[in-house]
Structure formats: C-alpha cells, structure tokens
Amino acid sequence: xxxxxxxxxxxxxxxxxxxxxxxxxxxxxxxxxxxxxxxxxxxxxxxxxxxxxxxxxxxxxxxxxxxxxxxxxxxxxxxxxxxxxxxxxxxxxxxxxxxx
Amino acid sequence: xxxxxxxxxxxxxxxxxxxxxxxxxxxxxxxxxxxxxxxxxxxxxxxxxxxxxxxxxxxxxxxxxxxxxxxxxxxxxxxxxxxxxxxxxxxxxxxxxxxxxxxxxxxxxxxxxxxxxxxxxxxxxxxxxxxxxxxxxxxxxxxxxxxxxxxxxxxxxxxxxxxxxx
Numbered sequence: 178x179x180x181x182x183x184x185x186x187x188x189x190x191x192x193x194x195x196x197x198x199x200x201x202x203x204x205x206x207x208x209x210x211x212x213x214x215x216x217x218x219x220x221x222x223x224x225x226x227x228x229x230x231x232x233x234x235x236x237x238x239x240x241x242x243x244x245x246x247x248x249x250x251x252x253x254x255x256x257x258x259x260x261x262x263x264x265x266x267x268x269x270x271x272x273x274x275x276x277x
Numbered sequence: 278x279x280x281x282x283x284x285x286x287x288x289x290x291x292x293x294x295x296x297x298x299x300x301x302x303x304x305x306x307x308x309x310x311x312x313x314x315x316x317x318x319x320x321x322x323x324x325x326x327x328x329x330x331x332x333x334x335x336x337x338x339x340x341x342x343x344x345x346x347x348x349x350x351x352x353x354x355x356x357x358x359x360x361x362x363x364x365x366x367x368x369x370x371x372x373x374x375x376x377x378x379x380x381x382x383x384x385x386x387x388x389x390x391x392x393x394x395x396x397x398x399x400x401x402x403x404x405x406x407x408x409x410x411x412x413x414x415x416x417x418x419x420x421x422x423x424x425x426x427x428x429x430x431x432x433x434x435x436x437x438x439x440x441x442x443x
Contacts, residue, residue: 179285179325182391187289187322189383191315193376194296200372204359206305206351210312213343214296217319220335228326229394233408236331237416243338244423248430250343254350255437261354267305268359 184225191218205260205267209253216246284325291318305356309347316340330405 195215202208220239227235261267295314302308316339323332412420 178279179281180391181394182387183285183289184322184326185387185391186384187292189380189387190293191296192383193380194293194300196379197376198296198300200368201300202308202359203361204305204308204356206347206354206356207299207308207359210299210305210308210347213339214299214312214315217316217339220331221319221322224323224326224328224331226394228328228403233403233411236328236403236408237412239328239331240334240412241419241423243334244427247338247343248426250346251430251434252437254346255434257350258354258438267354267356 181225181229185222188218188222188225191215191221203268203270205257205269205272208269209250209257212253213246213250216242281325285322288318288321288325291315292322303359305351305359306348309344309351312347313340313344316344327402329402330408 192215195211195218198211198214199208202211220242223235223239223242227233227239257267260272264271292315295311295318298311299308299315302311316335320332320335320340323329323335
C-alpha cells in the first residue's frame, strides 16, 4: 500500500521541475513542453485524491484536463509555427516586441 | 517492502529522471523523448492506483497524439540546439528563493493535510462503467462543451498555421 502523501509529494516535485523548465529553457517548444509537464503533475494529484477518497469525480476532471491540454497543444503549436515563421527564431528571448 | 511500494519508487524515479532530463537536454527532440518517458511512467502510476481508464487515455492521448504533434512541429521547424543567452538579473537574484518558498508552501500544505487521507493504492480498480455513467449523467454538460472547445481549437489551429495568400 502506497500512502497518498507519496503521490502528492511526487506531484509537487514534478510540478516544481515543470516550473524550473518553464523558467530556464530558452526554446519556445521546450517551454511549451514544461506546461504539459505541469498539467501532468496536477493530473497525478487529482487521481491520487480520487482514489484515496473513493470517488470517481477526480478522474473525470483528469479527462477534462487531458482534453483541454490536447486542444491547447494544437493551438499553441500553431502559434509557435507562426512565431517561428515571423521571427526566424525559436528563442523566447527574441520574442520581445512588448518589451520597452 | 511490498510490491506496490517497490513499483511506486521505480515509476516515480523514472518520472523524476525524465523531468530532470527534460531540463538538462539541450536539443528539443531529446526533451520531447524525456517527456514521453514521464508520461509513460505516470500511466504506470495510474494503473498502480487502479485508474485503468485514465492510464489508457494518458498513453493514447498524451503519449500518442500530443507528443506526436510536438515531435512533428520540432521536425517541421527544423529546431536545433538551444541558444545560450544571459539570464535576467532579477531572475538570478529572486529565482532560487522564490522557488524554495513555493516548494516550502506546497510541502507545508501536504504535511498538514495528508494525515487524514487513506492510502491511494487500495487495490481496487475504478470501473470504466462507473466512470462513463458519471460522465454521461452528472458531467454531461461539461462533456458536451468539450466538443465545442475541440472544434474551436481545430479552427484556431488551421487559421493560425495556414500560409497567408497574397
């Protein structure tokens, strides 16, 4: 039997690593992958709570999160293609038109 | 040590290793492969907890569809190694303390609340029948709304990615 807190700690660690990747990576595609990693970490916490409390609602939420993540990936990668075409670079440091 | 605990540590180790590799690799295709490792080990953890339908969806949608899309875009844009640029001064001063503060807040919340929770791996499978009953009765409006969301996402992706015709 695995205690629920182990799953929650793993979820927190994965989320933290996702935040680190989001902050440290310079490639816009990898930054987007970091967002997916954070969504996955949250899904893990949802399933752990759902199993611990014996209710299936959490797993339904996970299905919705996966649907939103898939839609977000489609739109986000479209934006990335557009940015790469206009800027000729995948570096997020070069997408700074709003910066003073 | 029971089998479930052993499996948890193996899969959790693989997931953390994959997440670390995502950060440390410099080429985006290597990062994508590391992310696939994370997603597969998370699917294993879902199976361990007894959430078999979520595990299957995780592999099919995340490991299959979303990651194929990522790899496809990496190849389409011919993404090479990441460039090195200077970090901003604010990030280098405030980044590590703020990350530690976030970790501390999450750890405190887990430590305070986890004593009341029963074990997550109780060996019972959540039946897909029960899940689908819930999805098509209580959550039927959100479920129908997701179809609209996906339609908008498809249209958005097409509009964004098509070449402008002059």
